[in-house]
Amino acid sequence: MENVRQGPGTGWREATEEALYGPHGFYRRPEGPAGHFRTSVHASALFAGAVAALLCRVDAALGEPAELAFVDMAAGRGELVSRVLQELPETVAARVRAYAVEKADRPEGLDHRIEWRTEPPAGVGGLLFANEWLDNVPLEVVEADADGTARLVLVREDGTESLDAAPLDDELRGWLDAWWPLPAEPGLRAEVGQPRDEAWAAAVRTLERGLAVAVDYAHTRGARPLFGTLTGFRDGRETTPVPDGSCDLTAHVALDACAVTPEARIVSQRAALRALGVAAGRPPLALASEDPAAYVRALTRAGEAAELTARGGLGDFGWLVEPVGLPGGALLVDVADDEEQ
Known part of the structure; x- marks a missing residue:
């Protein structure tokens, strides 16, 4: 990361790209993301079951x-794609062509049915699912200086920051004006999500027909965080974001800016999983005496469902x-969000 060590630093986008995906980047580590943070995929097989149910709905619609x-x-x-294949009915699984899109190398022992790629396949029909992808697409960070003028934040490899003296370019300014207007108050920050919009689009x-779903911690234009969300994760704990390859670097996603199609809809994971059959209700106590083993299994399932749908969490x-190229009905576009129920 010599480009970061010299001078005042570089923008967070370039620094993050090298720190996460460079030859010695965080995502090249053998333990993978699961060694440092817990996603819905790792929390419960119920998540993969819900994604499999959604894939079956897409199959029917196609x-x-x-x-x-x-x-x-x-x-x-390859945790999610492997589990989805296991959860699918045999009649559907026999027709599925599974793709894992990842910059890291293919892990040993992965199901032979899974094609490992660095880019998604083009011209396919089915379900494209991006769980916690966009939050790791590198972006620039800007901050209002002492005069309230938005400046690009520069960062060195040790995490030391400074503000660029040059004015923001038209592209950065245009995105901010459209999606994250930054008040002229010193210290306020914004994260310029244009690279994520472009990556998602x-x-x-690549889909000829089907459904694309992006899942992430997110915010919308009416409730942008005043100081941004850029942070780091290491060994299961949140930490100061430092672009030296030692930690994950992530920022919440402006999902409303990412939307591509007129039919696009944003719903909470809580509402989406409920619509796909993930329920957190406690099993009836009568089952404990009738079939204790079944009761324990049902109780475990309810606990996992509660974690996947918890307020303040996943x-x-x-x-x-x-x-x-598909109607939205039965594909979650018409799902009432939990605040509406």
Whole structure:
């Protein structure tokens, strides 16, 4: 990362790209993301079951084609795509062509049915699913200086920051004006999500017909965080973001800015999973005496469902749902969000 060590630093976008995806970056480590933070995929097999149920809905909407694509964006070590294949009915699984899209190398022992790629396949029909991908797409950070003028934040490898003296370029300024107007108050920060908008649009365009879903911690234009959300994670704990390859670097996603299709809808993970059959209700106590083992299994399932749908936790994730060449009904676009129920 010599480009970061010299001078006042570089923008967070370039520094993050090297720190996460460079030859010695965080995501090249053998333990993978699961060694440092817990996602919905790692929390419970119920999540993969829900994604499998959604893939079955897409299959039906497509008329049960001879080949059905499941594209797992930012696949990590292939945990989600592997579990989805296990959860699918055999009649559907036999027609699924599974893709894991990831910059890291293919892990040993991965199911032979999974094609490992660095880019999503083009012209396919099916479900493209991006769980916690966009929050790791590098972006620039800006901050209002002492005069209230928005400046690019520069960072060195040790995490030391400074503000660029040059004015923001037109591209950065245009995105901020449209999606994250920054008040002229010293110290306020914004994260310029244009690279994520472009990455998501490119992914959606690979679908000929089907459904694209992006799942992430998110915010919308009416409630942007005043000081941004850039942070780091290491060994399961939140830490100061330092672009030296030692930690994950992540920032919440402006999902409303990412939306591509007119039919796009953002719903909470809580609402989406409920619509896909993930329920957190406690099993009836009578089952404890009738079938104790079944009661324990049901109780465990309820606890896992509660974690996936919890307020203040995984349930607060946003699901950006984008039908491509398909009607939205039964594909979560018409799901009432939990605040509406």
